[in-house]
Amino acid sequence: xxxxxxxxxxxxxxxxxxxxxxxxxxxxxxxxxxxxxxxxxxxxxxxxxxxxxxxxxxxxxxxxxxxxxxxxxxxxxxxxxxxxxxxxxxxxxxxxxxxxxxxxxxxxxxxxxxxxxxxxxxxxxxxxxxxxxxxxxxxxxxxxxxxxxxxxxxxxxxxxxxxxxxxxxxxxxxxxxxxxxxxxxxxxxxxxxxxxxxxxxxxxxxxxxxxxxxxxxxxxxxxxxxxxxxxxxxxxxxxxxxxxxxxxxxxxxxxxxxxxxxxxxxxxxxxxxxxxxxxxxx
Amino acid sequence: xxxxxxxxxxxxxxxxxxxxxxxxxxxxxxxxxxxxxxxxxxxxxxxxxxxxxxxxxxxxxxxxxxxxxxxxxxxxxxxxxxxxxxxxxxxxxxxxxxxxxxxxxxxxxxxxxxxxxxxxxxxxxxxxxxxxxxxxxxxxxxxxxxxxxxxxxxxxxxxxxxxxxxxxxxxxxxxxxxxxxxxxxxxxxxxxxxxxxxxxxxxxxxxxxxxxxxxxxxxxxxxxxxxxxxxxxxxxxxxxxxxxxxxxxxxxxxxxxxxxxxxxxxxxxxxx
Numbered sequence: 001x002x003x004x005x006x007x008x009x010x011x012x013x014x015x016x017x018x019x020x021x022x023x024x025x026x027x028x029x030x031x032x033x034x035x036x037x038x039x040x041x042x043x044x045x046x047x048x049x050x051x052x053x054x055x056x057x058x059x060x061x062x063x064x065x066x067x068x069x070x071x072x073x074x075x076x077x078x079x080x081x082x083x084x085x086x087x088x089x090x091x092x093x094x095x096x097x098x099x100x101x102x103x104x105x106x107x108x109x110x111x112x113x114x115x116x117x118x119x120x121x122x123x124x125x126x127x128x129x130x131x132x133x134x135x136x137x138x139x140x141x142x143x144x145x146x147x148x149x150x151x152x153x154x155x156x157x158x159x160x161x162x163x164x165x166x167x168x169x170x171x172x173x174x175x176x177x178x179x180x181x182x183x184x185x186x187x188x189x190x191x192x193x194x195x196x197x198x199x200x201x202x203x204x205x206x207x208x209x210x211x212x213x214x215x216x217x218x219x220x221x222x223x224x225x226x227x228x229x230x231x232x233x234x235x236x237x238x239x240x241x242x243x244x245x246x247x248x249x250x251x252x253x254x255x256x257x258x259x260x261x262x263x264x265x266x267x268x269x270x271x272x273x274x275x276x277x278x279x280x281x282x
Numbered sequence: 283x284x285x286x287x288x289x290x291x292x293x294x295x296x297x298x299x300x301x302x303x304x305x306x307x308x309x310x311x312x313x314x315x316x317x318x319x320x321x322x323x324x325x326x327x328x329x330x331x332x333x334x335x336x337x338x339x340x341x342x343x344x345x346x347x348x349x350x351x352x353x354x355x356x357x358x359x360x361x362x363x364x365x366x367x368x369x370x371x372x373x374x375x376x377x378x379x380x381x382x383x384x385x386x387x388x389x390x391x392x393x394x395x396x397x398x399x400x401x402x403x404x405x406x407x408x409x410x411x412x413x414x415x416x417x418x419x420x421x422x423x424x425x426x427x428x429x430x431x432x433x434x435x436x437x438x439x440x441x442x443x444x445x446x447x448x449x450x451x452x453x454x455x456x457x458x459x460x461x462x463x464x465x466x467x468x469x470x471x472x473x474x475x476x477x478x479x480x481x482x483x484x485x486x487x488x489x490x491x492x493x494x495x496x497x498x499x500x501x502x503x504x505x506x507x508x509x510x511x512x513x514x515x516x517x518x519x520x521x522x523x524x525x526x527x528x529x530x531x532x533x534x535x536x537x538x539x540x541x542x543x544x545x546x547x548x549x550x551x552x553x554x
Contacts (some may be wrong), residue, residue, distance in 0.1 A: 173519045
């Protein structure tokens with residue numbers, strides 16, 4: 001199987017060319033808008049591995065949804081919720097650390113997803129596994145964009161509503177609890193938001209790389225921020241820069257787009273890190 | 283301790299038991315908090331002090347016994363060992379803001395009350411251990427609490443700072459008109475600042491006024507040689523006691539009681 005790039009699939013007219021680049025840009029902007037704030041919370045709450053697990057499970061969600069004739073988005077959110085409940089239960093009744101439990105869930109979900117997908121593919125050969133694994137931002141349709149921006153609005157409103165409690169429990173759970181924050185409920189709600197984010201952005205960078213866009217822009221943002229809100233705003237800025245430069249790089253050098261965006265995000269991080277170190281040294 | 287809920291009691295616990303993985307952490311604990319009193323829980327490491335605090339606050343589910351809180355009781359809580367990770371950029375003012383919708387003036391006022399006003403705009407990870415404890419106290423005070431719950435409030439604070447912190451806590455009780463429930467492992471540091479001591483080691487070993495508890499056989503059995511504590515106490519309380527401090531080795535108990543009668547007098551002076 002080959003990772004699709006724009007030259008292999010889209011060689012039509014100039015108008016269509018512009019169209020899919022604009023769609024890709026709009027999709028990238030949507031991704032940056034949600035990855036910024038969610039990524040910051042993931043970094044604060046040390047949930048990187050959980051994000052990875054959710055993303056891996058998303059493949060299973062998609063495969064199951066397709067085989068049941070459901071929307072892939074619904075499949076991903078349902079699997080995400082199941083995973084959150086499963087983890088909550090395992091953490092309560094296990095001698096093992098969350099780290100180990102996630103190791104079990106993450107890879108099992110990915111393996112199961114690959115199996116189910118291969119079975120589904122026998123009937124419907126239209127499913128492009130590589131697009132799910134690594135993303136295919138250049139194949140994003142107008143319809144996909146509607147879903148994405150609906151998701152952006154839902155996530156944005158939810159974060160805005162949950163913000164004080166979410167921030168408080170990210171600082172200290174017991175203090176948040178004594179202030180009346182329903183910590184367990186909030187944690188579950190946040191996991192659902194993460195699952196929704198993965199569901200709407202799965203086509204942009206794919207399940208294997210999505211966590212990178214949660215973590216890397218937030219990490220870059222941390223270097224230059226003094227308050228939580230600053231960090232979120234900067235994380236969105238860094239995510240946008242990654243998407244734009246990554247897309248440009250991909251178009252210019254004809255490289256796969258999802259991985260290009262991730263690599264550019266990392267380049268930005270190292271430039272930022274080096275720049276800050278040099279500035280501090282002087 | 284009286285089993286009935288006193289009139290005006292803020293919180294009373296009765297017959298509290300708690301097990302973790304088959305081990306009895308707490309056994310049949312009775313406790314009552316009255317308004318404007320300072321109660322200190324003291325006990326060795328692993329005695330169940332923090333577990334009891336968490337149960338009283340409703341942070342852990344109650345397994346047996348019952349807890350009655352005064353309806354609408356406002357509690358300010360300072361947890362044990364608060365670590366705020368560097369991954370979140372957070373200034374002290376942002377941290378205080380998390381406690382609720384308070385104005386800048388209110389937050390600054392709370393910091394002034396704990397003598398930590400200079401930390402207002404500092405990143406919370408960059409302030410000293412003593413300052414952090416004060417900031418946590420300020421956060422608790424913002425809620426205008428009727429009850430302050432402090433789990434090892436002098437954690438990570440040097441010895442001089444510890445005494446200053448305990449003095450601050452006893453002054454807060456008067457200024458803010460609230461009760462204090464605190465956990466400590468050093469009776470002699472908190473002696474002057476407490477009305478009642480409950481000595482806990484999975485069960486309540488003894489309870490009473492600090493000077494009584496410090497001479498109680500159960501207390502002495504658990505804490506045995508507390509010479510370290512005595513030395514610290516006499517040094518920081520009053521230099522006139524240094525001579526007595528020297529004879530601590532021979533008659534620790536006696537010196538201890540002598541000191542406490544002084545502490546008691548001070549307390550009386552304050553209250554009059």
